[in-house]
Amino acid sequence: MTPPLGDIAHIGHTQLFTPDLDASVGFFTDFLGLTVNGQDGDTVYLRTYDDYEHHSLVLTARETPGLGRLALRTSSEDALQRRVRALEEAGRGGKWVEDEPGIGRLYLTTDPDGHEHALYWESEHYRAPDELKPALKNQPQAKPNRGVGVRRLDHINFLASDVLANAEFQEHLLGARPTEQIRLNTGKIAARWLTFTNKSYDVVYTEDWTGSEGRLHHIAFATENREDILRAADLAIDTGVFIETGPHKHAIQQTFFLYVYEPGGNRVELCNPLTRLVLAPDWPLITWTEEERKKGQAWGLKTIESFHTHGTPPVA
Template sequence: MTPPLGDIAHLGHVELLTPDLEASVAFFTEYLGLTVNGRSGDSVYLRTWDDYEHHSLVLTAHTTSGVRRTALRASSEEALLRRVKELENTGHAGRWTEDEPGLGRLFVTTDPDGHELALYWESERYQAPDALAPALKNQPQAKPGHGVGVRRLDHVNFLASDVAANGGFLSRVLGARPTEQIRLDSGRIAGQWLTFTNKSYDVVYTEDWTGSQGRLHHIAFATDSREDILCAADLAIDTGVFIETGPHKHAIQQTFFLYVYEPGGNRIELCNPLTRLVLDPDWQLVTWTEAERAKGQAWGLKTIESFHTHGTPPVRS
């Protein structure tokens, strides 16, 4: 039986691997406007100005790029234990650890494709130092005066060898709700967008053309407005940040977007989905056909080839 929506409160943070740690840190701080909130060994902890926790992103030095951990905060200690019990009952092994600053214990497991997921409840509220203190007491940190100034971590898009299996796992075991999907003419599900909240999506699975497992398509940060994304495109060309595609608007989920690559090779989306919420308690899953997807994005721009072929870590041909 699918658990009720609500045991998972939201996407907490993502850990990215990078072969050029300092260049990646500079990209996220100088271009996107994140703040460094600690270092430990080969990892740097960063946060967006409107996320309330210790960190929104972890960058870890590695020989290659990709995603290591995606952390999901439960809505209570009881909710965490319910999801852990369900994971164990359905054969998804895991382990308890306390290995991240600002957090209590995490239950670390994987989805069917091998992406590492960590569930947790205990979380330290961020307290801004005087230099970063906001004028408004209802936000955790002052908005940065440089870079794009992204507001929060928005979603993660995994590449998967079997989209339906991974989406089904997130729904049945963790309580996500699929909102939109792509069904090919063969009947295979090639993409699925799922939410834990009243946002239209928090996690996406799209088909990995290589048949590999455990890879990343992109992570996304939300901006305050579409205008911020247009400004981000201007800032990218001024500072040498590679633009893959956009600014434009997706047909699926109607998200206004810009895709860039960070120096480690990971794809980053800047998105403005803030006005689209799923408030319908019995939302009907929207299914897009292969023919509909062939029309391209919302205003007719065809999806570029690299959007289907670039993922991290790279796969040798």
């Protein structure tokens, strides 16, 4: 049975592991323009200026890069309890923790590939200190005066050994709607884009060509406009940030993008999908064929090989 639409309100935040915590913090603050909003030992909490919660990103020191948890805020306490019951009845039960500042209890579970998900309801709204107070009271924080100044955490792209099984976990147990997918000539689903909101996508699963489980393709931050992405490319070459590919435009989801690597080795996308919304409650799932995907991006250079092979943690 499909869960009620809206039990998951939105993506709350995500966690990255990095072998170089200081350099990663510098990348997200100096280059992307996030603000540090607390630290606990080897874990640093950062936020985008337009996020209303305590943090948008958690950076934790580890020997290898990769993804920690993806946190999803529910639309109510009742919605949280409904999702927990559904997960447990489906054999995907987990545990309750309370281990992040500004957030109440989180229910930890995993998708079939082993990616950790944290569901929560209780969350305190951010109150900016005097030096970060905005001029407009309907904005949580003043716009940053450094770096790109990304607006919010936009989406997560998981690598998966079985795309369909993981996508159906999001659909049947969490209430995500699929919007677009890639079907190979064999009939296999190689990628699927899903949304919890009226954005065209919040979560993506793409096939891990190594056959590994639990890896990350990228996390993405939304910019105010396309020009911010062009400016990011200029800032990257001035500051030594590695550009993997872009700026180009995706055919799927029509996102204008730039992909870079943060110092820990994780791929980060800067994207501008803000003008594309899925408002139809009966939106039809768009399927792209293998032949159609061979055409590459909507425009820009052909997709480079590392886009299909690089993921974190790395494999031999």
